[in-house]
Amino acid sequence: MSFLEKLNNQILIADGAMGTLLYSYGTDCCFEELNLSQPEQIQNIHKAYIDAGADVIQTNTYAGNYLKLQRYGLEDSVKEINSAAVRNAKKAAQNNAYVLGTIGGNRGIKPDSISIEELKRSFREQLYCLLLEGVDGLLLETFYDLEELEIILTIARKETKLPIIAQLSHQEPGILQNQTPVNEALKRLEGLGADVIGLNCRLGPHHMLVTLEQIELPKHAFLSAYPNASLPTYTDGKFHYEGDADYFRQSARAFRNEGVRLLGGCCGTTPAHIKAFASELKNSVPVTEKVVKLKPKKVIVESAVKREYAPLQEVVKERPSVIVELDPPRKLDTSKFFEGAKALKEAGIDSLTLADNSLATVRISNESLGYLVKTELGLRPLIHISCRDRNIIGLQSHLMGLHTLGLNDVLAITGDPARVGDFPGASSVYDVSSFELIQMIKQLNEGLSFSGKDLGQKTAFSIAAAFNPNVRSLEKAVKRLEKKIHMGADYFISQPVFSEEKLIEIYENTKHLNAPIYIGLMPLISSKNAEFLHNEVPGIKIADSIRERMASLTDNPLQATREGIEITKSLIDAALDLFNGIYLITPFLRYELTAELALYAGKRASEVRGISYAENIIY
Ligand SMILES: Cc1cc2nc3c(=O)[nH]c(=O)nc-3n(C[C@H](O)[C@H](O)[C@H](O)COP(=O)(O)OP(=O)(O)OC[C@H]3O[C@@H](n4cnc5c(N)ncnc54)[C@H](O)[C@@H]3O)c2cc1C
Numbered sequence: 259m260s261f262l263e264k265l266n267n268q269i270l271i272a273d274g275a276m277g278t279l280l281y282s283y284g285t286d287c288c289f290e291e292l293n294l295s296q297p298e299q300i301q302n303i304h305k306a307y308i309d310a311g312a313d314v315i316q317t318n319t320y321a322g323n324y325l326k327l328q329r330y331g332l333e334d335s336v337k338e339i340n341s342a343a344v345r346n347a348k349k350a351a352q353n354n355a356y357v358l359g360t361i362g363g364n365r366g367i368k369p370d371s372i373s374i375e376e377l378k379r380s381f382r383e384q385l386y387c388l389l390l391e392g393v394d395g396l397l398l399e400t401f402y403d404l405e406e407l408e409i410i411l412t413i414a415r416k417e418t419k420l421p422i423i424a425q426l427s428h429q430e431p432g433i434l435q436n437q438t439p440v441n442e443a444l445k446r447l448e449g450l451g452a453d454v455i456g457l458n459c460r461l462g463p464h465h466m467l468v469t470l471e472q473i474e475l476p477k478h479a480f481l482s483a484y485p486n487a488s489l490p491t492y493t494d495g496k497f498h499y500e501g502d503a504d505y506f507r508q509s510a511r512a513f514r515n516e517g518v519r520l521l522g523g524c525c526g527t528t529p530a531h532i533k534a535f536a537s538e539l540k541n542s543v544p545v546t547e548k549v550v551k552l553k554p555k556k557v558i559v560e561s562a563v564k565r566e567y568a569p570l571q572e573v574v575k576e577r578p579s580v581i582v583e584l585d586p587p588r589k590l591d592t593s594k595f596f597e598g599a600k601a602l603k604e605a606g607i608d609s610l611t612l613a614d615n616s617l618a619t620v621r622i623s624n625e626s627l628g629y630l631v632k633t634e635l636g637l638r639p640l641i642h643i644s645c646r647d648r649n650i651i652g653l654q655s656h657l658m659g660l661h662t663l664g665l666n667d668v669l670a671i672t673g674d675p676a677r678v679g680d681f682p683g684a685s686s687v688y689d690v691s692s693f694e695l696i697q698m699i700k701q702l703n704e705g706l707s708f709s710g711k712d713l714g715q716k717t718a719f720s721i722a723a724a725f726n727p728n729v730r731s732l733e734k735a736v737k738r739l740e741k742k743i744h745m746g747a748d749y750f751i752s753q754p755v756f757s758e759e760k761l762i763e764i765y766e767n768t769k770h771l772n773a774p775i776y777i778g779l780m781p782l783i784s785s786k787n788a789e790f791l792h793n794e795v796p797g798i799k800i801a802d803s804i805r806e807r808m809a810s811l812t813d814n815p816l817q818a819t820r821e822g823i824e825i826t827k828s829l830i831d832a833a834l835d836l837f838n839g840i841y842l843i844t845p846f847l848r849y850e851l852t853a854e855l856a857l858y859a860g861k862r863a864s865e866v867r868g869i870s871y872a873e874n875i876i877y
């Protein structure tokens with residue numbers, strides 16, 4: 259009887275993990291390569307599952323595509339590995355078990371990191387190898403990204419009439435990473451011609467059953483489930499799973515009641531788990547009716563933390579606005595920093611921006627100082643967030659913390675790499691770049707984590723992004739701005755600009771953008787300072803005429819600083835003709851310079867735009 263005919267009449271028991279079993283034996287190499295070098299070991303594992311009661315086994319080919327094999331330099335061995343895997347499984351099955359050719363998903367939490375073309379190419383290659391060697395069906399498993407599974411299922415359905423089992427993985431009961439309800443996703447797979455649809459990996463029986471309770475019985479397909487043994491634990495440098503087999507035995511009937519007809523195990527399961535399933539359900543009759551539990555409606559409420567200030571993108575669209583960067587100190591004494599913040603508040607700035615260990619140099623956390631600036635001075639802090647020091651978990655937890663503290667104004671940046679800073683051996687995390695960080699914050703504003711988890715409440719972040727106009731191709735830089743807007747950036751803050759020509763060039767190239775720009779301006783304090791910035795700091799270029807003006811005052815430091823102020827004032831004049839936003843960068847905690855410039859900018863704004871200066875002082 260064919261595999262599907264069997265499933266039509268009875269529940270079939272599938273096998274359990276191959277990878278975690280090999281790992282638990284201490285195998286530390288490419289598991290798929292063992293099909294070639296250790297065929298007996300692989301055959302013995304298959305046999306152990308058949309002896310435990312499995313009617314269906316899968317080839318040891320979960321990661322047998324070139325995208326994954328290239329980690330081991332085995333990208334040219336796809337054919338040998340997959341063919342050997344089928345031979346091993348068939349030899350172990352001896353026609354007593356169906357053999358499914360397994361193909362695993364590639365995309366994880368960052369779906370775009372592998373292009374669709376690559377996915378298709380790698381899938382086709384593995385698919386043809388498995389089909390050529392002769393399998394009883396295909397098992398497409400562990401797909402976190404629905405789009406990926408839909409694409410390859412469509413290809414597989416065109417290429418073969420063999421049974422296809424299409425299985426998704428999910429982190430949250432009932433819902434996929436991209437927020438598609440699992441019920442709807444499975445219907446889409448059924449619509450694309452999958453014969454068996456279901457779930458595997460990531461969750462154990464408890465959470466998988468919570469999802470299955472929400473799944474209708476498919477009309478033209480059968481349901482499958484391959485739960486993990488448990489969540490993994492990490493001890494003595496190794497992962498292991500603790501779920502015991504008796505727990506599986508107890509959950510077997512619940513899987514049957516939810517309409518599952520193909521029941522196996524994923525990570526952490528062993529022949530003992532499969533034996534437990536088989537002892538309860540082998541040859542049993544599947545259910546043909548079930549009552550679906552309606553999913554409780556998701557309630558995401560607006561932010562419970564109210565915004566105290568209008569978002570800066572709205573402020574700067576309405577009127578001239580000055581924000582000032584005052585970096586957190588490198589040492590523990592904060593008195594000068596707070597003196598500066600106070601002076602800048604008195605100068606009427608709209609926000610104090612606090613860098614996140616800029617130039618990868620350790621400073622006091624900008625979150626702590628930002629909170630004190632807000633609560634003790636009543637000044638709006640703008641917190642820079644770089645992707646260098648925190649992984650995806652750290653970034654989200656940091657953002658949730660900022661939300662809790664009511665720090666809603668953030669600048670999302672990739673960040674200077676660790677090697678430029680004072681701990682060059684430290685790792686630069688970069689789990690995400692500024693683009694994905696912007697997307698992550700936007701998603702939090704919808705009440706969802708980066709993986710789609712419901713947070714029960716929306717954050718209210720206003721998202722700034724960085725603009726570096728000091729590059730060879732301004733056109734390319736503007737393309738990045740367009741992409742940042744597409745990801746969710748509300749406005750931009752630029753690197754410092756040191757010439758009027760550059761200001762005009764920026765204006766001409768960005769006037770089509772639907773997001774305001776704060777133009778960066780930084781007073782030079784000496785010729786040395788100008789030369790250092792020009793020659794040594796990435797992204798900063800200073801016009802020759804300005805460097806010459808500063809160089810002519812090398813012997814007169816006070817006059818040089820005044821000259822720096824005058825240069826910046828004329829740049830403020832030029833900038834205000836074209837832009838509403840001015841972003842002043844304080845050099846060396848010399849806040850008296852940026853306070854003077856902020857006052858000047860406010861005065862010029864009132865002269866040029868007829869807006870009274872008092873209106874600019876909003877606190
Ligand atoms: C307003 C502002 C504030 C900043 N604050 C901080 C801070 O607090 N902490 C910190 O560590 N760094 C900070 N930086 C520095 C910033 O992280 C780096 O300068 C970064 O390379 C540019 O901004 P981003 O991080 O958003 O880069 P992205 O736009 O995300 O660029 C990422 C990568 O692409 C490269 N790239 C960017 N534009 C181009 C282009 N046109 N052509 C080719 N390659 C390009 C970059 O060099 C970088 O490697 C700040 C920069 C600005 C403008």
Ligand SMILES: [Zn+2]
Pocket residue numbers: 400458459460486524525
């Ligand atoms: Zn798994």
